[in-house]
Amino acid sequence: MANTNVTKGSCLCGVITLSTTSMSHHIGACHCTMCRKWGGGALLVVECESDVKFTGEENIAVYQSSEWAERGFCQRCGSHLFYRLKENNHYYIPVGLFEHSEGLVFDHQVFIDEKPEYYSFANQTKNLTGAELFAQLTSAE
Template identity: 50%
Template structure:
């Protein structure tokens, strides 16, 4: 596994700034129906752990999307800011929000059984079903 790095970024209107202290420098794709509905396609996100600071809190709204997670977005411009696990407060943040020159690697695709047929990534990645995700990381469906 790659060593964690510090990264920062902003939403589209720049009213929310994200500072993540321990970002794992790899990108993962989630193909679950909820992520596809939320993002318009698969969600390409990075594991940022729980050490994340947001400036512009007054512009952040959250949506309680499941028993185990909520999703945050900028209420001014609508930018998707995070998917956060409730139990561990672990943030997964869309990769495109970060301003970076760090080399990133696309490593894993999850909920692969829910991926629609109309797209396919060429990258060779680890593929996990939803059942495998819940078994590996705990929680329930």
């Protein structure tokens, strides 16, 4: 799953940069109501485990969106920086922040039961409902 190379990215204004050596090559879409409200549509992310380093951290604002997760964004330009699970500190980073997208594959969607009918992706993906996702996460513990 992990890439041994350093992958780099930044927010829109560049005041915050990020790097990781554990970026998954699998892009996922979250259709939950919170993600859609946060970004205006599905959130397209890659998992980066807990190995994410930021510069310009003083410009990061964090919103506690649930008991189990928080969302970070740039205070200057508003770019979404991460969705982070509190328990294991796993980061899910919007794929558009990264400088390069070679070799990435869009292969799964979560909260498919909350996806509105007004859009759909053409890719063939694994689809999980919110209940199926939570069951999978709790069985992994």
